[in-house]
Amino acid sequence: MKKLMVMSVSALLVLSSCVSKKQYAELEAKQKETQDLLNTATVKLNSCLSDKAAADARVAAMQEQVADLRKSNDNLQVLSAKGASNVEKTLESLKEKDLKITRLQDALTKKDSVTLAIVTSLKKAVGINDPDIEINVEKGVVFISIADKLLFQSGSYNVSTRAKEILDKVATVVKSKPNFECMVEAHTDNVPYQKGVLLDNWDLSVKRATSVVRVLEDLGVNSAQLVAAGRSYYVPLVDNNTAENRAKNRRTRIVVMPKIDQFYEMVEEEMKNLSAESN
Structure with a gap:
């Protein structure tokens, strides 16, 4: 430029x-x-x-x-x-998880079905028609409640002859179910008891339970299936305020429990798996 x-x-x-x-x-x-x-x-x-x-x-x-x-x-x-x-x-x-829940539901359904079939079979098999003998089913367990007067003399733990006839039917059922357990649970009233070597109602209830267990053993029940339990007067059906009520509370209850542990174990295992995976 x-x-x-x-x-x-x-x-x-x-x-x-x-x-x-x-x-x-x-x-x-x-x-x-x-x-x-x-x-x-x-x-x-x-x-x-x-x-x-x-x-x-x-x-x-x-x-x-x-x-x-x-x-x-x-x-x-x-x-x-x-x-x-x-x-x-x-x-x-x-x-x-859906598969596990399905298996869990199947297990519960199977358990309920098996339990129902078992308790129905037991009720028919026992088949005792006596007002002093009650058979109830609660939560898959059969309870056979036998009044004290049918089993023992007053204040005694020696099983009566008639009681052995009743226990023979129970033994027949238990022997046919080797995977069952049979718990003998004895109850007393609240009247203080002391006789011979027995100190109180605890001793009496346990001694009566073991006496029934021994009869069942003599009738051929496997000892490994049997459980003896004494409850003294601490689980009454009614108040111990009359002679009639005390008679109701003096009873021996035979609890027949089907061994369905395999189902419970499967349910518990599935619940543990689901719980672990959700954490």
Whole structure:
């Protein structure tokens, strides 16, 4: 640009010596117009350079954003893959739990069905028709309650002859079910008792239970199936406030318990598994 200005001035000097004042004025005006155009072009050029710099900065920023977006997209794809994997694992875990719950329900249903069949069979097999003998089924267990007067003389723990006939039927049922347990549970009233070597009602109730157990053994029941238990007067059926009520409380209860441990163990194992997996 400086070179152009020098040439212009030189041309004016040369021409000024060769041209008239009118021509000189025209050339000078033309030079001014050219200079103005040059200045305008310079301003526009500087403006364009500034715009280009701004545009380059925007392009660089956008390129950074694109790079960040690509990186984020890659991360999202990784997270999406992990999320899908986690969902699959969760669904698989739910399927396993559903299977365990189904097995648990099947076990409970099977246990209930077997128990119902067992207690129904027992009630029919015992089949004793006597107002002093009650047969009840509670929670899958058969309770045969025998009044004290049918088993023992007053204050005695020696089993009566008639009682042995009753116990023979019970023994027949228990012997046919080798996987059953038979607990003999003796109860007394609250009248203080002390006779011979027996100190109190605890001693009397336990001695009566063991006497019945021995009769069942003599009738062929496996000793490993038998349990002797004395409850003294602490589990009365009614208040011990009359002779009639005390007679009701003096009783021996034979509890026939089917061994369904395999079902309970399976249920407990499934419950433990479900509990462990939920933690």
